[in-house]
Structures are given as structure tokens and as C-alpha cells.
Amino acid sequence: MLGRFDHHREARTGIPEAILAEGKDPAAVADIFANYLERDEQLIATRVTDAIVDALGELMPELHYFPDARIVATQMPEPAESRHTVMVISAGALDRRVAEETAVTCQLLRNPVDRVFDVGVAGLTRFATELDRFDKAGIIIVCAGMDGALPSVVGGLAVQPVIAVPTSVGYGASFGGVAPLLTMLNSCSPGTAVMNIDNGFGAAVLATKMNQLACRTA
Amino acid sequence: MLGRFDHHREARTGIPEAILAEGKDPAAVADIFANYLERDEQLIATRVTDAIVDALGELMPELHYFPDARIVATQMPEPAESRHTVMVISAGALDRRVAEETAVTCQLLRNPVDRVFDVGVAGLTRFATELDRFDKAGIIIVCAGMDGALPSVVGGLAVQPVIAVPTSVGYGASFGGVAPLLTMLNSCSPGTAVMNIDNGFGAAVLATKMNQLACRTA
Amino acid sequence: MLGRFDHHREARTGIPEAILAEGKDPAAVADIFANYLERDEQLIATRVTDAIVDALGELMPELHYFPDARIVATQMPEPAESRHTVMVISAGALDRRVAEETAVTCQLLRNPVDRVFDVGVAGLTRFATELDRFDKAGIIIVCAGMDGALPSVVGGLAVQPVIAVPTSVGYGASFGGVAPLLTMLNSCSPGTAVMNIDNGFGAAVLATKMNQLACRTA
Amino acid sequence: MLGRFDHHREARTGIPEAILAEGKDPAAVADIFANYLERDEQLIATRVTDAIVDALGELMPELHYFPDARIVATQMPEPAESRHTVMVISAGALDRRVAEETAVTCQLLRNPVDRVFDVGVAGLTRFATELDRFDKAGIIIVCAGMDGALPSVVGGLAVQPVIAVPTSVGYGASFGGVAPLLTMLNSCSPGTAVMNIDNGFGAAVLATKMNQLACRTA
Amino acid sequence: MLGRFDHHREARTGIPEAILAEGKDPAAVADIFANYLERDEQLIATRVTDAIVDALGELMPELHYFPDARIVATQMPEPAESRHTVMVISAGALDRRVAEETAVTCQLLRNPVDRVFDVGVAGLTRFATELDRFDKAGIIIVCAGMDGALPSVVGGLAVQPVIAVPTSVGYGASFGGVAPLLTMLNSCSPGTAVMNIDNGFGAAVLATKMNQLACRTA
Amino acid sequence: MLGRFDHHREARTGIPEAILAEGKDPAAVADIFANYLERDEQLIATRVTDAIVDALGELMPELHYFPDARIVATQMPEPAESRHTVMVISAGALDRRVAEETAVTCQLLRNPVDRVFDVGVAGLTRFATELDRFDKAGIIIVCAGMDGALPSVVGGLAVQPVIAVPTSVGYGASFGGVAPLLTMLNSCSPGTAVMNIDNGFGAAVLATKMNQLACRTA
């Protein structure tokens, strides 16, 4: 069995339960997906491994599989109305994996998404050419490993709320993402929301909650 | 001299520059306040020490001083229209200092604020009696030291975005706030926005940016 | 050879010696089991690997093997009389492995056990529905990874002694279980007994010692 | 104000609320004590500073003050009936401060207490002469700094449950108590209950819960 | 006595010995200064405390004292010929102390210096207005605390060698300068030379060695 | 796709972009190399894995492959005129891997190189026999793991700028290179430039920038 499900979570928190697939029994994950497909309900699994993708086998054609994001879902909804665009920025080439988990989760949670990838601090000129897309976004998520400096730069320019996701990309004294995590917690751009290392899923949930707030009347 | 000021920051980021007063020369801080009073502009100083309060001397009657929050400002604005209420929750008795920095900054940045203090996880019943106020809030900020467990409990119940501020309250293996910081980064309530230790100011800035977003059209 | 055995440990400490099988030579472990079976004595091995299970080969039918707990024993005793029930709680789906090690060891050390699994803090409602079983327990063990917040919540409600086992479940800033370990050491529910990361065996030993104390006259 | 009080805690958890006085406003602490004296209820304050003792001023004659333990209480109860003796052991001369906090709290929570101080591992012979008192105890609490090795030695000999309290006594690579904390978490005597650094209060609460369990029928 | 002096160090390494005054006996420091003044030789003392400044007493008029840099020297030389200008950049207002130690040491080691202070990443526009001075520099030293992000931005734009000095400015998860230190070690601008926390002196020595190299024939 | 390329980096910073191949898709790396070969432009890839070398397959004869350095490049330029020799020193036998990455990158960036390998501190006599080559160098890079002590010894003797590269060579309390990293950051030879663990590439970039500076007029 895969665990006790929290079917009221969406009602309570506005966000459907998702499963973190890594470390779980592939056959059990497949059973759950069969069950959700039958009931025609949304199920999101993140961090799916190759073994899990294999176990999903013949269900696959009915499912939505995002290999770069390592995500599988039963349904791919349209963006909800009057939601702000979430801009997902990645710094280095290897940060894309986390950025894709972020962007796909944002879409599955019904946010319009704009991806601006590979615009790290070592070549800010690449960033400069995207400033117009920047203005159109309502919420900005920045995924960065190594020095984790990009959210500080973005946050110093942005009227939008900025969510920072440190990634485990790097080596040596990056300590598996601790270096960019500390950079972001100490950002001199005040108000940066920091996530756990590689937690693109959490960033997407927070962005969705901000977007839902924007649709409620104060 | 106190530093080079970034007068365009509010235009660029929606948030006025504030100074972190601790460690700065009291006389220089007083000069800046005199200057801002004269120009009739808003200036916010956080972490003011007793020495700084003394140095402000005869300017004090014209200033807004919040001793529990250790904040001084030249102006105390009304809440902006159509802003959601920011609920500021503190867990333990000693977490109030950070919670007050948070709440006062929220007010100075023009958000309506509701304080719910001293409702830690060791006595969740105290929390249970406040659930109606909880429903009326748009954004929730939780300040907690020691185990830092309260944001996970709140986040498991909340439709609102939750911002978690670890405090340095605790001893021994709390390591000056590292224990609650890690708890919050690893919260099993997904989407929790985490701040630096004791960074109530940053939490208030993030809440303000969320509230400003809610007032923009997507 | 597997080591020098401490045959007087049970007489001295009330708890039989057990071997932590991981890292040991499978053939040597099998020899020891053959020896104990022949002498008709209890032997408990925890953290048995697949290689060890294979090496046990034809002895297996005579042994008690608990695959989810990764435990093998020569004997499965009945609960001792007048022992209190030990409730074993797990927070997330992946914490079950440690919770099973805990629960099976409790049973092998002759305690009645009640398992309440997958009731993490992110959905406290799942926990709320089990409160009656909670009242019937004498000792509570909580296994939790990620934020490790569940023991604080349980401890704030419990008259029973609470034993907290941090698990290595999580990623990024959970640092292989350091995050929940610190949470538990700093629990604002006073008196929480903390174990090493993933140490379900130790938690069961402590619960057994508490139960044995309850059967002695002061 | 000193905080919102959790008056139902004793009913819920069997342990009265106590305040950690350090860091709190001396005048506010004194007000609370006046209030509890008037209502003739128990109030325990730990880690009282000299400033707090001064502020208690004329209330002092009515209060119970334990200077070595840094504890003040309104009442000093008799040990409860049929409770097991709690033996409180300290390793080095400087560990006595934590051991006294532990012993006095045990007494205030109505446990009979036996103190065996200054019997560290560097001179186990001092320990050997106390083995008869050892046999008469129901629960053993060991307070040790520096290498924190004493609980392992005690736990290897004891049928009783053993609670280990690391202290911040030491210098250099003891890192304010981290060294003995790790020693205790990794104790090769299984089932050692570990507390936060210097947390004698928590150890006493756990011992009390064990003693209360021993008085309940399974 | 203040120590055994290494009078050949300048001959051997090109850099005169300097003393780190903090922690040393003020009277002994004063004696050494008297001795060097008499012999008409250069002596540099960094991290001078108020007590040391007092002890220097009547020697002071003959000495060069830089209070913001906490440096005292017997001689203030002219810049050496054909040296490149060293630009010293500081990020936040409080980073000036380290930046001044850096700049004054550069001058004492005979380099022309250009100070660009308080141009942190949170307001890159302040930095943008100084780009012409930037082009005229031969070597760039960046002093930054908190997130330590500025050297990455500078390094992504600079043809010059960049030396990064993390400062202990910050709080909470900056851990006394560890956060900016890690940021700089992991800078995605390759080739950044990193110094110990607050080690402005070392940065100046390295810049001087670069400048000396530029004056030698390959 | 392998990422967005920063084609102006060489113009801006004097150093061509290079790719850190580890972790990247071998086929994508091969495509990029094919593209650069066709355009007859320099491309440097460091940390190439066996899988990447395999994927380069039939391109290999046209490429420059340095197996000890784990580097592949499209072009092998001559040393630039009037550059100083970069001496690359390694301490232990296993530090050679990093030293080769350093030395080959220096060559690819057009510096003359002199390798002095395996002259660690435990046998300084091996070092003593190379002092004449030492005098001829303009810049010194020292790669050392374990205690990381060699750069301090070299720095105490050198007029040249010294760049220290800690390596992950060692075990136990070397913590994957943290021990030599800290040694180097705390070097009592002032002005030592420190790199991230195993970052031979960065050391070569810094040496190149120093050499370019030496060729510019102040």
C-alpha cells in the first residue's frame, strides 16, 4: 500500500495532494494511478524514477508524462481564469531539471507559465534581453545552484513577489545545495521566499496560493 | 555617513528602502532621520538599539517609535485599500519580539494586521479557539523558535499562503535558530515560504508584495 | 566470526543482545542463527540485507522474518502480562520502514503494539480520527522524517511518555535526518525522549524498559 | 505580559506548565508569581537570572528558591505515593548545575530523588562504590558534558530506563555540548533517551511520565 | 614581548610583515612602534583596538592612523610607478569597515586605489553609474556580506582579476560570514579569488602581488 | 539542448566560456562539439566522463583529449607572447587529477606551464630540490588535499602570487576537501587566493587574468 490518502486536502488547503514517487514501490504507484484514472480524478506524482515509468506501462498512453520534469499526472488542466503568469527562471544549464519540475507543477495547478532558462549571473546580458517578458509576469520563481546569486539580482529589480529555489547543482563547497540555500536566505533583496533545496514543487504550490489570493476579494 | 541611498527602490520594487540600524553609528542614524523628517518622506529603521533611540533625542516626538518591535519610522500610513489582512502568529512567549517586528513592518507597508500571539504547538487548543480569525486572513505569517513546528500545522489547514519566520529563541541544539529554520524548510505542508532567522522584516515585505499582486489585474 | 557475544546482557539490563546485521558477513550471520536455533534461544537481527536473507536460505522456514521491518528472529514470543500497549505512529508514507522496525522489535520484546501509520502533520485531521486508540496506549513512539513536527503535536496532547524517532526520509536540507532530529531535541512539548536517526530498535528498547518498570514495585 | 497561559496543560499531559525565565522581563515574572501565590497554585520557573531573583524581592520568603538549580516555585510538594526513586547522576564538577535543575524539577514533580554527583568516567572507581544505591533506583538520569561517555557505561549495566542529558560543559571541540549530545545519540547501550543540551527540566518531565505510567494499570 | 620578527619576509615574499594587533598587549605594541619609528622603518598594524590606540599615546602624532580601517602605520608611501589602480568595491553600508581595511592596506603597499562603496546587488542601478571607473581599474576587490552575490555579478562583467572578501556582516543564517564565503567559493564567474572572512588585508596583499607581477618581465 | 551560450563572454571577461560536462547529456555534448569543429572555434569541456568520451566517438581524432585532466577541446593554442610561466604544484599522488585539470586549462588559455608534482609537506626535501624552477615562475598554483598545508609553506617563500586549490583527496575528517579548504582560507601566508574544492579550472582562469593584466599598461 502506498499510504493513507488525505482526500480533503484540496478542500482544506486549495492544493491537491501529490505524491513524491521516489523511494516508493513502483507497482504500488501504478495501482494508485489505475485507480485514479478509473475514478477520473487528478493525481500528480513527482520525482518519478525510470522503474516507476516502466511500471506504469500500459497506463502510459492515458497519462500525462513530462520526462524533463520527472512528473506524471492523470489530467492536464487549462490555466484558471484571471491568474497571473508565473515566470520560471533558471540560472545554469543543469538547473533546468528543477525548473521543469517547477514549471510543470505550476501548469498542473492551473497557472499560466513563462519559462526563461539559462540566464545566470555570470552573463547578466542574457538576462537583460528578457526584461519585457519580466514585466508581464505576476510572480517570479528563480531556480539556481552554485552561488545562488540570481534571485538577489532579480529581487532588486522586481515589483513582483520572488520565490527562490536553491538547487543541488554544483560541487565541492556547494555542499549539495547548502551554498545557494544560504545565499537566498541572506538575500539583500528583502522579501525573497526561500524553498528547500531542489523543491520546485513547493515553489509552484506557493505561487499558486499567491495567485488564488489575487482572485479572492479582501 | 550612513551609506549611499537607493531612492528609486520603491519605484522599482514597490517597497521603500529601510535601514537595519543595528551596528550603525547612532549620530549618523539621527542625521538621516532629521533629513527625512524635513523632506516629509517615509524612513523606516529596524533593529534600533537603545543607543540609537537616545541619539534620536529631540526628534522622537515627531517620530513613530515601536519599542517592542525595535522600529522607528517617520510616518505611520493608513492601510491601503482592498488589501487582505495579514495574520501574524507567534508560537512562544519569546517569539513576540520577532512577531512585533513583522506586524509593525506590515502596518508601515500599509497592510491591515491581525496579531495572534503565544499559540504554540505544545498547546494546540489555544490555537483552536482562534480559527474564525484565521478564516478572515488573506496571508498568514508564523514566527516560531525552538522546534519551529507551528507553520507545518498551520500550513496543513490553510488555504492562504503561509510565510514562516524561524526565530533564534531556544538553547542548546537550536543553534541560534537553525533548528526551526530546518524544520520550516522541510515542512511537510508544501509551499511554505521560509525567511532568514529572525527576519520579520522580510516576511512583511513578502506579504506586502503578495497583497500588491492581488490588487493588480492579471 | 561475528563477534564476542555478551550472554549476560539480558540478565544485566533486561534486554537480550541483538545484532545489527548490515555490514556483517552473510555467512557468519547464518552460522549464528543455526547455532541459536539449535540451542533454542532467542536471537534478533535488525537491518538484514537481501544478501543476508539469501544466506539464511534453508533456515528460513524455522525463523521469523519480517520483510518490511528488515528483521529476522528465532522466536516470536507472546506479549508479557500486564504490559501497557505501545502505540507506534508514523508520519509520512516512507517513515513506515522505521516504524515497522520499531513495532516488530516492540513485539519481539514482548509488548502489545498498536500501529497508527501515515498521520502526518500536513493533514492533522487523519490524526484526529484515531484519538480513541490514543487514549488506550501506555507509551507512544512517533517516527517522522522531513520536518519531524509530529512528536511535538502528540506530546502537547499526551499524558503518556512520548519517544521520538527521527527518520532519514526527506531531501535537501533534511540532511539525512538531521532536520527532524533537531526538531525533536527542541520540541516545545517537554520530556520528549529522542533517539538517533532511524533508530526504531532503540525506541522499542526504551519502551520495553518503561513497561518493565511499570511491572516492578517501587 | 509574559504570555498566554495554558491552564489545561496539566489535565491534558499530566505535567504543569512551567516557565523558562531566562530572557523574560523580571517585573513580569514577579507579577505572575504574585498572582500564583494569591491563587495558591503551583508555578515553576527555571533558569532564573539574578535580575529575576532581585525582582521577586519581597515575595521571596513565600517562595521556594533553589539557587544551585536556578529554580523558583510557589510550592514544594511531597513525593507522590508508589513512585520509583529517580537517581540523578552527574559526571564532572561543572555538570552539577544541570544535575541540580534535573533533581529539583524531579522533586517539584513529586518524585523521590537520589543524587550521585561527580562520578565521571575518568575515575570509574568513584562510581563503583555507589552500586548499591544504583540498584534501589527505578529510573536513572545521567548529566554529562565533555565526552558524554557516562550514560553508555551506566546503560550497559542498568535494568532501569536511562535518560541522558548532555551539558554544555567543556571547551574547544565540545561545541557547547554537541560532542556529548552526539555521544549519547550514538550510545552503544540501546534505548538511551536523549534530551537537548542542558535540558535537565525535560529529563525530569520524562522521568515523571515514566513514574506516572508505572502507577496506571495496563 | 610581541613575537619573533621575520625581518627577511619582505626580501623573500615582496610583502613586509604586518602585525594583527587584536588580542595583543597594547604596551608591547606601543614598544614595537617606538622601535620602528626610531629605526625609520615601515610597520603596519591592522585590527588595532581602542586600547591599543590609547597605548600609542604620544607616538600618535608621528604615526599614520586610519580609524575607519583600524590601521596604524609608521609610513605612508606614494603609489609605486606603473602600478594598476585597485578598485575596492563594497556592497552594503556595514561592509565599509572591511573595505577600508582593504583600501588602506592597498595604499600602504603602494597601489593606487579607487573606492566604490555601497553599491550592493539589491540596487544594481547604483553600480551601473560607476561603469566608467570600472574600466580604468586593473584589479577589482569586492567586499560583501549577507548573500555575497556582488562578486559574481562583477566577475561576469570584468576582464580584470576579481578578489572577493566575504564579510561577517549579516545575521541568522549568515553564520558570521559563512554564507557569503560559500557564495564566493561557488561563484559562477570562474576565477574569483576568495579570501577568509573579513580578510581585507589578505586581499590587498594578493592585489599587490598581482601588480608586482605586472611590473616584472616574463 | 545543452543550454543558452554566452558568446560574448570572451569579449567581456577575456575568458572563453567552457562547459562543465559532468551531469550533461553525452549526445548533446557531442552535438555541440560537432558544431564548434565545423565553425572552427575553440570549445573547452572539463570533467568529461567516460560516457561523454564514448559519445564523442568519431569526432575524437579531430579533438584534443587530455585523459588525466578529463578535458576535451577543439583547439590547442600556442602560449601567448610575454606571458609568465604558471607553475602547477601538487602535494600528494592523488592530487594529480586536479593538478592536471589546472595545468591543461592553463595551456588552453595560452599560458606557459611548468608541472612540479608530488612534493607534499611530509617530505619537504622533495620540494627543496625544485627551488630553481620555482624562481623562474611568474604565478604559482598549489593543489593539495588532506591537510592542505603546502600552499602555506610555498606562500611563505614566494614573491609570486599563490593560488591554492583544495582537493577532495583524503578520508574521514577531511570531509571531502573541507579540511584543506579551511587550511588555505586560514593560511598564515597572507594573500593566498583560494578556490572551491577541486576547482583547477578556476585557478587556471585566475592565473590567466593575472597574466593578461601583466600584459596591459597601467
Place this chain on the structure above:
Amino acid sequence: MLGRFDHHREARTGIPEAILAEGKDPAAVADIFANYLERDEQLIATRVTDAIVDALGELMPELHYFPDARIVATQMPEPAESRHTVMVISAGALDRRVAEETAVTCQLLRNPVDRVFDVGVAGLTRFATELDRFDKAGIIIVCAGMDGALPSVVGGLAVQPVIAVPTSVGYGASFGGVAPLLTMLNSCSPGTAVMNIDNGFGAAVLATKMNQLACRTA
């Protein structure tokens, strides 16, 4: 090539050079052994892997191979005259690997050795039965993982110098040997000599130097 050899090390330091084989090229290691066999000189290799043992192939019959210690040597000398016996103690079953590296190196460096294995602190009675052998030893080396408490107990009883080797045996909060390392550094038995984690080789070298000193005239 395997490295530059330090042939004068034995003359200088009294200890022959040894190679740490792990991580080195098996073929190169085999070449060196062939060379030393031919020259009839001692060569010691520690941490030999299976691949290296395979590569030694047909040389093996001429070599001395100690599989439990993972050591290969060309010669097995007799103990030197008038050397004191080195007692090598191990605590847990898994600590034997390090204890064997220690004991075999002691023998190769010509010390008489007495092994007392598996006498950990959790069952000190096992230790008590060996006290007579204890008295006959001149130097004591204790290898212990997990809590690392055994050297403190031994050191409190011993007139002999005690050398403590922390091992990486343990899990969770033992952090790969950091827990016993800290225990040993903070041992309340003063004068304990501490080695790096798993460094049995180093302990044997130190014991040998002590033994050599005992054979010199003061």
C-alpha cells in the same frame, strides 16, 4: 606512475613510506610491488581494494597479504628487541576492520602486538576479564565507532599512553565517525592521543615512535 617516492623518509622520520592504495591505479601498484620485490625492500600498501589484489596476481605468493586488514607488504619482519607490547582493543564487531589495519601495521613496523577485540562499553564485563593482559601492555590503542566511549574508560584506568582511533562504524548522527571523533577529542581522561577517522595506520605509526623513544637514551 604512482608518484614520486620519498626514499629518505625512513632515515629522517624512523618510519618507512607506505602507500594508501585506495584510489590508485591497480596496474601501477603492481609495478611498484614488482620493483620492490626485485630490490628486496619493504613496501607497505594499506586500503588495498579487490581490484588491486587481482592486479597483484602472480606476485601474490611472494607477498604478505592480510585480507582483514586490507594490507599487502613485501616483508614481514620480526618484532624489534626491547619493544613494549602494543595492545590493540576494538569496541564493536564492525570496528575490527580498523583494528586489524592497526594491529598488522604495528607488526610490520616491528612491534609485538596483543589483540583484545569486541569489548565495548555496553558490556564492560567483557573488558574486565582481560585486565591482566592490559597490565602487560606498554601502549594501548583503542578503535571504537558509534559513541566512541571506550578510550575514556580505558584512559581512566591506564598508566600507559592511550591512542584513540574513531571509526566510521555507526549510522545516523554518527556522521561517518564524527561522533566518536568528538568524544575522543573531549575525553575526560586527559592525554588521549586522537587520530583521524579510521586511521589505524597512523595509530600504529605513533605507537612505533613511542616504542622507538623508549629504546633511545634520554
Place this chain on the structure above:
Amino acid sequence: MLGRFDHHREARTGIPEAILAEGKDPAAVADIFANYLERDEQLIATRVTDAIVDALGELMPELHYFPDARIVATQMPEPAESRHTVMVISAGALDRRVAEETAVTCQLLRNPVDRVFDVGVAGLTRFATELDRFDKAGIIIVCAGMDGALPSVVGGLAVQPVIAVPTSVGYGASFGGVAPLLTMLNSCSPGTAVMNIDNGFGAAVLATKMNQLACRTA
């Protein structure tokens, strides 16, 4: 009271008990000294504070007080016969405090001592001039802070056993002595005995045990 004394320690371990005075009640320390003077027995107190020196008041003329070492003793014995000289080396000027604690304790434990101070790695030439004294020593103790590199250099040259004492001298990333501690644990000069940070006392005890061994017959 100051603690329970271990009067048999000298008989058992060859080393008299000593008290670590810091943190203890000055009046109680004075009482103990009066008692030992009267009984005409040796008592050693290390880390005596100014308050303790004051409390010793009129006893002082009868005591041996070593202010640089912060040690007080009742007796100053002659070196024991046939002991080897212990050479105590310090690296930097500020390491003298620990070196003096080491040297004075060595003398109080009856070893002949030779002090060689202030000969750090940054100026190895200062060290080179002392090599003849070096040859006459039997045991070498090296006290070093900052990079802690000196014991590796000494150990690479010495036939004698080398004891390394890391000091808390340094700043920033020396982390109160952690940097030199790690350097020494990872020393590439095998067999270095490592002590806790600033533990000169322990180094002296170990040297004494080595010297005592040299006086016993194997």
C-alpha cells in the same frame, strides 16, 4: 564544594588529578588550595581566572603562579631522572598562551622542557635556525592556530613522536580552532597525535606518559 576528588588517580594512571579552574567558584578553589598546602601535597589548577587569582590572596606567596600559563600549583618539582626533553613549539605570537600552558604542565609533571616559540610556517627560515635543539628533544609538541600547518612540516622531519595542539587563534573561517584541528587530524605526516583545541594540558599529560614508558622495561 568543588567536587569529589579522585585521590587514587595518580596511582592508577600515573598522572595526578588537576582541576580546570575556569567556571568554578573562586572561594571554593581557594579553600582547596589551603587544604593541599596544609597537607603538603601537589595540586595543579589550570585556566585560573583573575577572580581566582584574587581569591587565592594571601596564599599566593606559598604557591607557584605562572601568569602566562594561567596555572597555579602548590609544588614545583625537579625534572625526573632519565626523562627525555619535551620540546614545545609555537607557531604564531598568539599561540604562546597555549604553549605556556603546555610547557608549564610538562614541568609540573617532571619533564625537562625546551621552548621554541613563534616559528610559524609563513617564515620557515626562523624554524631552520633551531634544528640543532630539535635533534636533542625526545618528544615534540606543536601548538598552532590559523592554518595549523606547522605540525605537518615538523612531522615530516622528525624521528620523535609529535603531538599537535590546535589553538583557537584565528578569525573567520578558523571557527575557533576547527580549521587547525582538521589540518592536524588530516596531517600527511603519519602518526601525529591530536589534542582538543587549546588543550595544552592534555598534550603535556601524553608527553609525560610517553616519557614514563621510556623509563619502564618492556
